[in-house]
Amino acid sequence: MKFGIMFQLQTPRPIDADQWHEHDELNIYHEALEQIELADKLGYDYVFITEHHFLEEYCHSSAPEVFLAAAAARTKNIRLGHGIVQMPPKQNHPARVAERIAALDLVSRGRVEFGTGEGATTTEIGGFLTSHQEKKQAWEEATRECLRMMTMVPYPGYEGKYFSMPERNVIPKPLQKPHPPVWVASSRSETVMLAARLGIGAMGVGFETPEDTEERVTRYWELMRACRHPIGAAINPGLIAGGNMFCAKTDEEAVKKGLSGAQFFGFVFGWMHGHTTYGRDNVYREFRKRADAEDSAQAREAATELEPEDESARVLYRMGRRGMFMGSPKFIRDNIRQYEAAHLDILNLFCQCGDRKHEDIMESLELFATEVMPEFKDRHHLQQKWREEQLDGVKFPINSSI
């Protein structure tokens, strides 16, 4: 198994002010770059960063290509992943995406992972006048053509439903040939299977359990083997699951330092899907009111193993819990072994969230790297052998970093 760290650049508003302090966003950006630099030295395999727009406090990463370029300059080995680029052309013209992906691949000397997606909330896609009904088709059209732009000399042009352009040679071309490994954000299981049909990796963003993963793996690989119409010029077979991580010497310390960040993550995610007042909500203050009220009332309900049926509520529920990667190294190792047994390729870990302190995140990253990761990296050759067996007979070119 390989390991990634995933960033949203969450920037809670201060509790004592209506807007951020002057350097709040500056600090989040530079602290995140320090975390990535450390992660590179510690042997983490990937860094992924999201692209969201207008989602205040939840995600201040609206120009991930800029951030990843800065990360490229500060790192040597860690792969630099878009998690994801919003592909509907009203958000990002496919030619500009092709140009930026290639440029990043050159400055990083071939370390890009090209994660793609549609965008989600009304706040962000609506800001670009993309409708929910059109975004999947728009994603498909734009991604297919973007990949053709990266490989064709010249690109012959296109007359499509969501964008059109005349013949041009789109330059530069990426260093990785024919193009960087391609992923699609996949929270619903049908999108995971769609990814397999299109010959691309499925980047789980739904805080998937090992049971989720195990159920999906078999059919994903069946469909990947049977893939007839890959969306790109090379296939990238792979499955990613995501989770919130905080590692400390003891479970109690991990929960004490890490849980509030995870809770805020879930809280602000839910807020983004509801009614928001742009530029005026203080979500962190609302969060603290509720969290502090519950603590002071000591309203501790019995633990429950039931999750909401509704998909959005279920993601929200999982997102704001302790989950499986917040604890001592032993707690986390025991849980990751379940994902390893399910043949997960990459575990992507949210570390920076809510009010977690930078120094605590750095310590957590180091402890995870020294006391959790090694056994899984030592056994990764077994996963690679398993993958080779799955891909026996597949004739398409493969470009995968796994």
Next chain:
Amino acid sequence: MPKPTDLTDPFFQTMLVEAEQALDKGDYLGTVRRCVEVYSRIAEQRPDLILRPPNPLMPLPPARSVREVRRNALQPWPVRLGVGISFDDQGKPHLTFEKEEFSLSEAASYLEYTLDVAIRAQRG
């Protein structure tokens, strides 16, 4: 997750095998039509498997130190891919085509979703 040929109900198996064949041939409307037929039949036989489209998000529950272990949850019909759903007074769902042209990704999503629900119906 199983495949269409794992379905034991002859109607469901035939329809979803044909749906997958249609997908491979590029007949995406044909895929979606068959999925709609299967889902409508499941709705008659197993109304308990039919979820209404997303409810307002639940408020965040208090934090607990538990492990959640749950397999992929049942999800409502994907309403934003071109086939809408409404419910009559008896709670019976009605699927309505909002367009006649579907992309590969939309048709494949409907196929996988319908297959998942059909397998759940088979499991009981």
